[in-house]
Amino acid sequence: MDDVVISIEDAVISYREDVALQGVSLKVHRGDFIGIIGPNGAGKTTLLTVVNGLARLLQGEATVLGLAVNKQNSTRLRRRIGYVAQVENIDPRLPINVRETVMVGAYGRLGLFHRPSPAQWQQVDRILDVVGIAHLSRRPIGHLSGGEYQRAAIARAIVQEPEIFLLDEPTASIDERAQWEILDLIQLIHGKYHMTTLFVTHDLRQLPSTCQRLVLMKQGKIWRQGKPELIFEKNVLSQLYGVPVPMPLKAGSASWLHSSQ
Amino acid sequence: MAVLEYQFMQNAALAGLCGGITCSVVGVFVVTMHLSFIGVCIAHAAFAGALLGLFLGFDPLISALVFSLVSAGIIGPMADRGELSPDASIGIIFSLMLGLAFLFLGLMPGSRTEALNLFWGSILTVSRQDLVFLGGVTAVEIGLVLVFYKEIQAVVCHRQVALAVGIPATLIFYGLLFATGLTITASLRSIGGLLIYALILNPAAAAYQLTYSLRRMLLIASAFGVISCWAGLAASYLLDIPSGASIVITACVIFGVATAFSPKRKVKRWQRS
Numbered sequence: 001m002d003d004v005v006i007s008i009e010d011a012v013i014s015y016r017e018d019v020a021l022q023g024v025s026l027k028v029h030r031g032d033f034i035g036i037i038g039p040n041g042a043g044k045t046t047l048l049t050v051v052n053g054l055a056r057l058l059q060g061e062a063t064v065l066g067l068a069v070n071k072q073n074s075t076r077l078r079r080r081i082g083y084v085a086q087v088e089n090i091d092p093r094l095p096i097n098v099r100e101t102v103m104v105g106a107y108g109r110l111g112l113f114h115r116p117s118p119a120q121w122q123q124v125d126r127i128l129d130v131v132g133i134a135h136l137s138r139r140p141i142g143h144l145s146g147g148e149y150q151r152a153a154i155a156r157a158i159v160q161e162p163e164i165f166l167l168d169e170p171t172a173s174i175d176e177r178a179q180w181e182i183l184d185l186i187q188l189i190h191g192k193y194h195m196t197t198l199f200v201t202h203d204l205r206q207l208p209s210t211c212q213r214l215v216l217m218k219q220g221k222i223w224r225q226g227k228p229e230l231i232f233e234k235n236v237l238s239q240l241y242g243v244p245v246p247m248p249l250k251a252g253s254a255s256w257l258h259s260s261q
Numbered sequence: 262m263a264v265l266e267y268q269f270m271q272n273a274a275l276a277g278l279c280g281g282i283t284c285s286v287v288g289v290f291v292v293t294m295h296l297s298f299i300g301v302c303i304a305h306a307a308f309a310g311a312l313l314g315l316f317l318g319f320d321p322l323i324s325a326l327v328f329s330l331v332s333a334g335i336i337g338p339m340a341d342r343g344e345l346s347p348d349a350s351i352g353i354i355f356s357l358m359l360g361l362a363f364l365f366l367g368l369m370p371g372s373r374t375e376a377l378n379l380f381w382g383s384i385l386t387v388s389r390q391d392l393v394f395l396g397g398v399t400a401v402e403i404g405l406v407l408v409f410y411k412e413i414q415a416v417v418c419h420r421q422v423a424l425a426v427g428i429p430a431t432l433i434f435y436g437l438l439f440a441t442g443l444t445i446t447a448s449l450r451s452i453g454g455l456l457i458y459a460l461i462l463n464p465a466a467a468a469y470q471l472t473y474s475l476r477r478m479l480l481i482a483s484a485f486g487v488i489s490c491w492a493g494l495a496a497s498y499l500l501d502i503p504s505g506a507s508i509v510i511t512a513c514v515i516f517g518v519a520t521a522f523s524p525k526r527k528v529k530r531w532q533r534s
Contacts, residue, residue, distance in 0.1 A: 052425060079427030088421075093525050095293060095475040096418040104415045108427025115411065140473040141418075160426055 003030040005164060005196050010060035011050050013043075020046040022220040023060070028198065030163075033190055033210045035228070036200045038217035039241050044200040047217070048166045051198065052081045065163055079108040081164045082157030082195070086172045087149055092142035098152050099124055099137040105159035124159055130192075131155045131185060147178025154185060158193065165195040171206050183208050204237065204245070216240050264498060269385055273504070276387045276451045277490030279399040281464070284448055284457065285486030286402055287441045288465030289479050293417045299336055300441055300461045302351050305358040306332035307445045308454025311379050312365035321379065322394065325449055329442030332358065337435050362454075382453025382505035384494060391450050398447040402440055406479070409433065414475050453505040463512035464489060470516075470523035485515050 006028035013021040021043045028034055036044045049055035050062050053074030062069040067077055082105070102124050103116055110116060128134040131151040136144065144152060150170055157165060167186060171179040187210045190197045201207060207214075207228070214231050216224040218240055224231060237245040264270050291300045310328025314321035332354055339350035366376055378386075387395075406413060415423035416433040423430040445457050452460055464485035468478045493508030500507070520526075 054425065075427050075429060077427075078425055081425075083422075083425040085421075091295070093469060093473075094418055095469070095473050095478045096414065097473060100414070101419065104419055104422060104428075105426055107411050107415050107423070110411075112412065112429075113408065156422070156426075 004028070005030045005065055006051055006198075007063045008047075008050055008060070009062070011047075011057055011062060012059035013046050013050065013055050014058055019220055020055075021050070024050075024220070024222055025060075026215065026222065028196060030196055031194060032212055033197045033208070034199065034213050034215060035207045035211035036198060036215045036217060037204060037207065037240070038202065038223070040202055041219075042202075042217040043220040044202070044217050045168050046220075047215075048083070048168055048198060048200060051164065051166060052078050052083055054078075075108070079160070080162055081166060082160050082162035083166045084150070084153045084157050084168065084170050086169045087146040087174055090142040090144075090149070092140070094140065094142045096141055097138050098133065098141055098144065099128070101141045101152055102128060102155045102159055105156035109160065124155075127155045127158050128152075130158070130189075132181075145178070146174035147182060150174060150178070150182050151185065154182070154189060158189060162195060165190065165197040167197065167199045169201055169203075170199075171201070171203070179206060270498075272387050272389070272392055273384045273451075273494055274491065275392055276384050276395055277494055277508075278487055279392075279395045280384075280448045280451055280460065281486030281488070281490040282483045283395070283399040283402050283444045284452070284460040285464040285468075285482035286406060286479060287437070287444045288461040288463075288486075289468065289475070289482050290413070290417050290437045291441060292462060292465040292469050293475070293478075294420070294437075297462050297466075298348065298351050298355070299333075299438065300445075301458045302336060302355040302358065303329050303332055303438070303442050304445050304454055304458040304461070305355055305362060307442065307449055307457075308379060309358045309362035309365065311449055311454065312362050312369070312376055315376055315379075316365045316369050321375075322391075322446055322449065326443065326446040328358070329446050330439055333438035333442045334435070337438050341431075378453075379449060380453055380455050381503055382449070382451050382456060384451040384490070384504045384508070385497070387451045391447075395447045395451070398443055402444065405436075405440070409436075410476075413437070418475065451505075452508065456505045456509045459509040460486060460489065460512055463509070463516045467512075467516040467519035470519045470525055485512070485519075489515060 004027050008024060008026045011021050011024045024047060036047060038044055046055055051064055053069045064077055065080055067073045069077065106116060106120055125134065128137050131154055133148055133151045136148060141152065171182050183206065187208050190210055199208060211228050213225060214228045215222055223240060224236065234245060291297055307325040307329040311321035311325035314324035336351055336354055366373065369376060412428050412433050415428050416430050420430055420434065448457050465482045467485050468482035471481055472478050489512035490508050493511040494504055496502065496507040497504035
């Protein structure tokens with residue numbers, strides 16, 4: 001049991017009158033790649049914010065990387081957790097370039113009163129090369145396309161040298177080609193840096209093939225979980241989304257996405 | 262240049278230097294975070310506080326500082342918690358401060374010359390004590406920006422990301438709001454409560470049009486702030502017009518010119534096509 005890096009027990013979270021999570025329990029082992037799927041409003045994003053301490057637990061407890069998730073530990077924990085959200089609207093005139101944005105990932109770990117060293121800037125350049133946007137390093141961050149911006153966000157998370165990688169609909173609002181490129185990149189990064197990855201999506205076609213376990217969420221609860229090849233079934237998915245889900249799904253990168261049951 | 266031999270003019274030039282820099286630096290933060298209205302609101306809070314000080318008979322800068330810091334401390338959490346939209350919460354505090362300012366002004370007995378000076382400001386009559394306060398605030402502010410530059414850059418450009426990577430983003434954000442309050446209080450006598458936010462917004466907004474680097478934006482905005490103060494001061498002396506108004510009008514002209522020649526306008530046109 002030593003390799004459990006995320007342990008959530010009976011978590012309840014509420015935003016004013018809306019209960020976002022209702023008694024959710026989840027264990028994640030080091031190196032796992034977990035896909036979290038479900039309709040909008042199911043509590044997927046909230047579950048990620050439990051892990052990085054951005055949400056406040058009304059009930060239950062969470063332990064991440066051996067630390068209880070609470071106000072005292074949250075800043076320390078976030079330094080060890082990479083977080084990539086959906087593409088956000090960025091002001092095209094924002095006075096910061098891609099290289100500086102990526103370096104922000106290292107600032108939490110560097111701590112106050114320390115400046116990034118030349119070696120750390122070189123590391124940023126290497127990682128920009130890994131994610132394929134080294135040629136854009138001096139470009140203002142607001143001038144990137146959605147796909148390029150997500151590559152920068154992934155690079156920023158890698159610079160952080162995280163042990164856990166949280167991805168919240170990272171392929172939403174970007175074009176089809178960029179979506180598959182980002183998915184391939186995420187799988188490459190997961191393998192290369194041996195991270196524990198939690199990948200949230202509402203789009204079933206966007207599940208990477210490296211997913212070892214699927215967590216299906218509905219109405220703030222974990223409705224079902226298990227191995228993708230066992231759980232990715234027409235009736236289960238149709239019940240999850242409340243509408244008939246056609247199988248096989250088109251254009252999926254994972255072999256089990258094409259299974260017709 | 263003979264005019265600079267006068268003590269009052271030397272003081273005014275120094276106040277212009279410090280006020281121009283410190284107002285522009287906090288302006289860069291509020292403009293980049295799209296929180297310009299916060300500057301307006303805190304300026305009115307400082308003004309209302311100063312009038313209360315005058316009404317009760319103690320140093321108006323002390324009550325101006327308390328009011329501006331308290332308003333910054335209220336606006337931040339109100340906007341963050343989302344109980345009201347940020348513009349609504351800031352608007353409510355703004356209207357309350359304006360109401361209080363006029364209430365204290367109305368209750369004030371006798372001549373209101375000093376109160377009206379806080380309206381328009383009077384850089385030509387700035388005292389040695391005010392100058393020391395303004396210089397101290399400027400030095401502290403520059404020091405803090407140099408020490409915490411990377412955290413400030415992360416928070417003003419990517420606040421949610423800064424929070425997610427373990428930077429004390431909330432602390433830095435409130436620190437910036439308090440710095441805005443402190444700056445406004447320190448500049449109140451020289452620039453005036455109604456005009457101060459123009460000196461906060463205009464040089465920073467002009468610099469925002471010209472560069473994609475936060476470091477360069479801070480330098481350009483500071484230069485524009487000082488130029489606004491000094492050119493406004495010269496215009497005030499030469500044309501015998503109110504100094505606060507001439508400073509603000511100069512800052513507006515600089516913003517207009519910067520916008521007209523902004524390289525970023527090309528980006529906007531390119532994005533539309």
